[in-house]
Every structure is written in structure tokens, then in C-alpha cells.
Amino acid sequence: MTAVRRNVWALGTEADPWHPVLRGYAHAIRAMQQRPLTDPRSWRYQAAIHGISNAVTPGGAPWNQCQHASWYFLPWHRMYLYRFEQIVRSFLPSDIDPDEWALPYWDYSSGAPGHALPPAFRTPTAPDGSTNPLFVGARRAQVNKGNPLPPGITDVSAAMAEDLFTRPGIGGSTGFGGPRTGFAHQGPAFGQVEAQPHGPVHVWVGGGGGLMTSTNTAALDPIFWLHHCNVDRLWEVWLSEAGHTNPTAASWRNRPFSLRDAQGFAVSMQVDDVLDPVAQLGYTYDTQLVVVAREGAPRMPDRDRPVLVGANAEPLELDRRGGEVEIEIEGLTERTAAGAPTERIYLDLADIEGETNPGIVYGVYLNLPADATEVAREDHLAGVVAFFGVELTTPQGAAASDETAHAMRYSFDVTALVDRLRAAGTWAPDRVRVSLQPLGEEPEPADALAAPPPIRVGTFGIYQG
Template identity: 25%
Template sequence: MSHFIITGPVGSQTEGAPAPNRLEINDFVKEEEMFSLYIQALEIMYGSKQEDLISFFQIGGIHGLPYIAWSGAGAEDSAEPAGYCTHGSVLFPTWHRPYVALFEQVLQKHAAEIAEKYTVDRPRWQKAAAELRQPFWDWARETVPPPEVISLDKVTITASDGQKKEVDNPLRRYRFHPIDPSFPEPYSNWSATLRHPTSEGSDAEDNVQDLTKTLKADQPDITSKTYNLLTRVHTWPAFSNHTAGDGGSSSNSLEAIHDHIHDSVGGGGQMGDPTVAGFDPIFFLHHCQVDRLLALWSALNPSVWVNSSSSEDGTYTIPPDTTIDQTTPLTPFWNTQSTFWNSFQSAGVSPSQFGYSYPDFNGLNLQDKNAIRERIAQVVNELYGHRLRKTFPFPSSLVAAGAPQATTKDLSPITTATTLATIPHALTTEQGLSEKNADGTPKVESVAPVSKPISTEYWEWTARIHVKKYAVGGSFSVLLFLGAVPENAADWRTSPNYVGGHHAFVNSMPQRCANCIGQGDLVIEGFVHLNEAIAEHAHFESFDPAVVSPYLARELHWGVMKVGVIASGMCHM
């Protein structure tokens, strides 16, 4: 059979860049031509028959259900249904790169066809179509997307006759036609994608207010995690995936932060479950940002790329117990009629091989790694470092520009403080944390991992969280608090004492995914950086252990909540 070749979008050029830019969504919605074409192109993808290879449904389904071969990749190689899933793998960042490029390629193809139909100033629309790229949502800078993404049912575009026109907003939701029989409940009850659904029944609606409150509450945690990822993590295993054992960076992986966004946006809806997340239109905005962070991190760590690792039980197309590395085929993404893209071919801080770039790299000589690193360090500090600088003095050698000198091998571990807590009974059985205290309660460690005199001594406090990924039976969050915890768990995420959490993005049907079955006892790792919250709540003059250790032992509380579950519970020491 003939296979669909992934090239990414083609055509046009951005001045000073190797390829047209993907734009941040808040900027993108202001671009009349691109936004109008984008909305219409999405509608064409939505309207295609769900069995069509390049329909929105089929492309979204590559990520999970209905667990069928796409474009013949693995159709004859697998004895039983399984997914292409590479979550929890060193291939996580690179697998999603050609995936988003495929979506972007189809999107731009439709935009170019639409532009040809404009009867007013057609060359302007043709140019916009050639430059059109999938936008990204920089949630590290602004966790709440614009109304065009989360709240407007209608948007205004310029139609082919040059007139303004109000149309249904395809960024708001995708409507299934029909609901696929592979979907389990509650997804089998919902005719369209939902975010923070009001119920599990067919009458469910989005709870935009709850979604917005959740995302706003998460802003400090997400920004801090992103900044620490880009400035403190320097090995591929620690950067690429959420499996425990980060090499001592005491910072979250790209996948762990990615999981946080999925759970916070989904709130019990499709985005919170890998089996159906790809059907929510916000998925591709999110994953463009994930890919952008891969580009930024690569610019700061130019000599680091995919390492060798075990495939464990494998996937639909990756055999079990084999070595995976940067040459492993990233199925189902064909680059010729007989071969697939791999991580080595997908490398690049500005991956023009897929026809796109990011504004952060405009005007740079991509062969000058030092210049790129210096510029991106400045970008990272300006975009994401401001919260740290405002809250407490941050040593200059630990910011992005000096990240290579701030590796954990240069720093000495100092102390560990352990606090005891119980998970609310309504939300747990033997689930949750892999380590327990003597009384049987799960354990959380608050760690002050590093101290190195620079101009003055500096202590950083971080909570390290280990959990069994599949213990709860779905996506869940470990939430941390400094001070009193609301009795009603529905108020946890918006409590002023909520300081952050670790979020597990979990397949609700792991028995249908070979990779997930093999990871049944997988322990994943996450971190919550506590200094900003300690400064806000305790108003200490320093972070010295003599002051902070007893404070955390007294005030640090936590609990576990399954995503989408509203239950009452109390989190105790």
C-alpha cells in the first residue's frame, strides 16, 4: 500500500528564519488572514469522514484510541491491538515532533486550498496560507489561553468574499460523528470533547470557570517548573520523561510538566486521558509548546540528545526488550514509502526539515551554537525567570546563562526533611506513593538538594514525589499545601495554601496498550519547587535549614486526587 509521507508544511519564508514561524496563540489570534484560514482549515478536517486517513479523527487517534494502524504502520507486525504510545520513554519528546508536523502539514494543505477561493486580494491570502503554521500555547508564561481557545462558541473571520463572518469555533471542541465504539465511559456518553465536564452523563457541559480558576492557580508552579527544567536539567533521561531517576537535577522532566497541563486542562475530560487526549483541539496547541521547549532546551544543551534505553514491553511497532535510541523508527510517521522518521533525523533547535521554526531563533546563525545558547538563555530568563528574581535573590550562576556551571555534579547535597501525611480515605486504597512510613501512610520528602556559595549561600527547597503511575486507575494529582487544607477537596486547587503538585497523565485503558501493560509497576517522579511558596507564606529572611526544616515538618501537607473526581477529604500530617 502507499503510505502518507510526513514532510511538515511547505512553502514561504520568514525573514531571518530558516522556515516560517509557529506563533504564540495570543499573537496568532490577532493575525486576521492566518486566523481566518486556520479556523476554516480546522472545519474541513473536522468535517472529513472519520475513517479518512487525514481527518482530524484519524490524526487525533494516533495518540490513543481506537488503537488501529495508521497508514499501514504495524498492521502486519502486531499480534494484538496496542498503541504507538511512547510516554515514559526517552522517545517521548521526539516522537511528538513528527506527529505535530503531520497535523500541521494537513492543516496548511487545506488552508492553501481555501486561499485559492478568495475573490478579494487573493495574493494576500495565498501568502498567508503559505506562512501558516500551527500556533503554540506558551502556558509557562500565561496558563490561561485566550477566549478564542477556551470560552467562545463563535469567532469572527474574514470569508472568501472579503466580508466578516461569525462561525462556529472549532478550537472550542471537536464533535464526534459518530462516537467511536472503542470509547469507554464516560467518553462514550459525550458527543463532543469536554474540559472540566460537569457530569459523566450525556448532558455534560464544559465548566469554563473551573478550568480558568485551575489554570490561574497553577501559574506559579508551572512557570517555576519550566524555568528549572530549562536551567537545571542537563541529561536526556532527566529531561525527556517522567520515569524516576533524574540524575540528581531535582527538577521536573519535560514530560512531567506536559502531564501537568493535560490534567489541568482535562479535569476529567478527554485532555486528561492519553487514550482520547488527541481529539481535543487544544492538544496540538499544547504539544507545539512542548516541542518549543525541546528546541529551547536543545539550544542550551547542544551536545545532548536521545540516549539508549530499553523498550521494556514495547509498543504496537517497537518489539519488547529491545534497545531504543535516536535511530529507532518513530512510527507511524513515514519519511519515505519504506522508512520512518527517527530521533536523529528529527533533531534541531529550529527543525526546518519539518518546515517550521520559532520566533525565539529569528536572526540567529544556527551554526553558531554559542550565539544561540547566549540568546536563548536571555529569552528563558526574561520569559520565565522573573518570578524567582522578584521573590528572592537567585544566584547569577544558576540562571540560564550560567546553567552549564550549575549542574548537580558541582553541588553538594545537604539535608533531607521528611514529613508524614495521609491521603484522604475517599480517594485511595493501596494506591499512590511507592514508599510508606512505618504507620503505613505514604511518604513525601521535602528536599533541600543543593547549596553552593557563590556570592552568598543559597538553599533551594524542593519536594520530590515518587508515585506508582497506574495505582489509581486513571490520571491523578499529588497536591501540596503550606498551611491549612480545605475540608472539601473541590477547593484544594484554588486554596491560597496550595503551592503546587505532581500530575500523572494516565491511560484509563492500560490493558489495551502494550507499553502501558509493561509499565504496571512503573514509578514516576516529579518535583515541586518550594522556595517561592515558603517566601510568600512564612516571610523568612533566609532559607536556612534551621528555620525551614521545622516549618515544613509542621506546615507541609498533601493529598491525592483522581482527575475529575470531586470528593470531600482532609489532608493531615
């Protein structure tokens, strides 16, 4: 039988949020939380498979295994969700059929009401008066109040506009799914769907010091699993478009990873084992429709690797207020007309390092006027950065997972944005100003008092190709 993963907002209302799927999920979490960290079926052990810091790993435990900034990002998380889902089924109450139960997904890109945290995750008390295991205090306060996520954070248009699963990504996109790597707990560069919406949703929900903000604690928040079900669904949506295919390379398809099954025993799965959710894993989604918030730049056929035509002179240290750099440009070819099939223009942010994530999602803008209104800011927006996983970019952070530290990198196709700025007369051919500014509300009181170490962006590059 094929289980159906449903939109969580179709499973209840503000007045009555406790659909059996969510009631069963809460029941299972409570049971898993009562088991010790060393039990493979416990809540903390399962979360540690994704990431954990400052803990002695039991012999053979597959902890700190999550794949990020890598072409294994999507298949590894699919395996992880599948095995976790099986464990949850083993803890469901007797009145819920485990064969019919499936993890729901949170479609935060669908607009109201779905762009807010589901009601069952916002109330500290369960219907029977006990503590609600779906509620986590270590989230952004506005999220737990039911405030909507900003559309700039949940936008999927750039990911859906990408036509290849993987690209080299040296000055330009790394594809929908991420760059070719080996095992990568934190790899060199994000694929488009990981860059947005995946990372920004993590950091926006967690906020400063929240569980979702760090790879080492994210899976302790029950909403994590619904977030990743949605990312997994987006993979299926992307594949449903004509011409979109998964990699065929044996190094991708035959890569094995270790997890734990419903009985807690070690199990190995290869990427090739999870490419057909229905036939291989026995689940499907209730819909594969997505809402695209803004038009993504159309992709062009592969060309030679993009060429660097401008870079910053000094690194930028980002604090809570953001920051700005100016890039001098040499040799940027003028496009013959807006939308003409010619070379693309990319903005890369590279050599990014930081000791901790400040819990801020930054908008990245080109030539943003100082007095720009909120509407006008959209006309200068290249994308967003959340630096999810930045704590693993330093040798100290990487040591927790016995990994070599990788600096972080983002890439934005700004071709359409540059065309708009040219048409508006606000683009100069020899220089561009790049601004990073926090999105959304003012910092929460606790965040405003804190002063985490800054994020360091070593390189801003303009590429053409």
C-alpha cells in the first residue's frame, strides 16, 4: 500500500488542529523522547544522525551524517526521512493504523494560511492538558505566535527555474540539487533548492539560538521533519518538469549511507534505492503543485565556465545590521536586449566563514538606494542568504564531525535583475554595490542584546558566461 504524505494545513484548523496524523506524531515523539540518547529509536539519537556537537559518539552510531552543500543533499535526507517515518510508525497509539500514517509536509510557499507555522506546533499544551511535544520554545518568537514567513524566504522560483540537477558551480549555479562531492557534512556550495527555501526557512524558524538554526540541533524540532518532507516534495515537483532528470553517474547512484531501521538495527541504503518514492519507499504526496512567488531567470544552454569580471577588494564582516561592498567591474559584455539569449551574469558570495549563526536571514541587493521603500527593495533583490551550517565552516566546528572545514558559497543568477536596473538607468557598467540587509521584523529583544561573532564573507564576485 502507498502511504500519502499530506499538506499539514489540510489536517486541521486554528480551532481544531489535532488531526489523527498530528496526534499520532505527538504521541510517538513523546515516547521517543523518553528513551536514552544511546537508543537508536530515541528522539535524540535520531536527531544526532543529522548532527550533534560536543558528544562522544557510541561505537558504530551514524551521527553527524547529514549531507549539505552537496549533490547528496536530497537523496540523503530522503533516506533519513524514510527511516525516521518507519520508527515513528512503531510508536503510534493503537487507534491509528501505522500502514496508513505518513509524515505530513509544510508547504510554506503556498501563501495564507500555509506560510505560518501550523497551529498544533504553536501551543504549549496538548488537548489532554499535558505538555505538547510538537511545541518548541527555542524558535523565533514571531513564528511561534503564528506570524507568516516572509515571501522572500519561501520563494522557490530560482530552484524551479534551474534545468540541471548538478553543475560545477565555480562562478555560477551549482544546479538544483548541488555540486558533485564526496561525503559532505558541509560541502563547498549550495544547490538552488538548498539555498532557498531550505536554509532560509531553517534560520527564520529558529531565530537567534533556536534549534532549527543549527545543523547540530535542527532535527530536535518536530517541524524539521515536515520542512524536509516539503523539500523532498519539491524534488519530485522539479523532476515532473520536462527535461529535468537525476544524475546517472555511478558515483552518485551507488553511494551508500548508514542509518537505523524501525527496530534500531543498522541498515545501509544507496542513492539508487530511493529514487522512486512510490515503488521503492511506498509513499507519495497529495499534490505536486507549487506556487512560484516571482519569475525565475530562464536558464540558458551550457556554455564555457563563467569568467570573473569583478570582485571586492576587502572581505565583509556582517553584523546584525548587515553590510555593503562595492565591486569594480572590467570586461562585462553588454547584452543586446533584455532577455536576449546571450551570456548570463552571476553574483557569487564565497569564502564565507563564521563560528555561529546569528539567526538572521539577509536580503542580497544590487545598487539599493538608501531610502528605498519595501516595494522598491524588491526591484533590487538578487536573493537571500541564511548561512545555515556556517558553524561547520571553521576548523573548530568541523572537528565535531571529524570533517575538514569548507568555506561556504552562494551563487545568484542576476541576469534579469541587471536588465531591470539597466532599463531603469540605475546600472553602471564599471561598478556595482552589493548590500546585505536583514529581512523581516526588527530583532527580538533577546537577539538585540546578543552579539554573536560576525559572519565573514571573503569574496564577492561578478561572473559572466
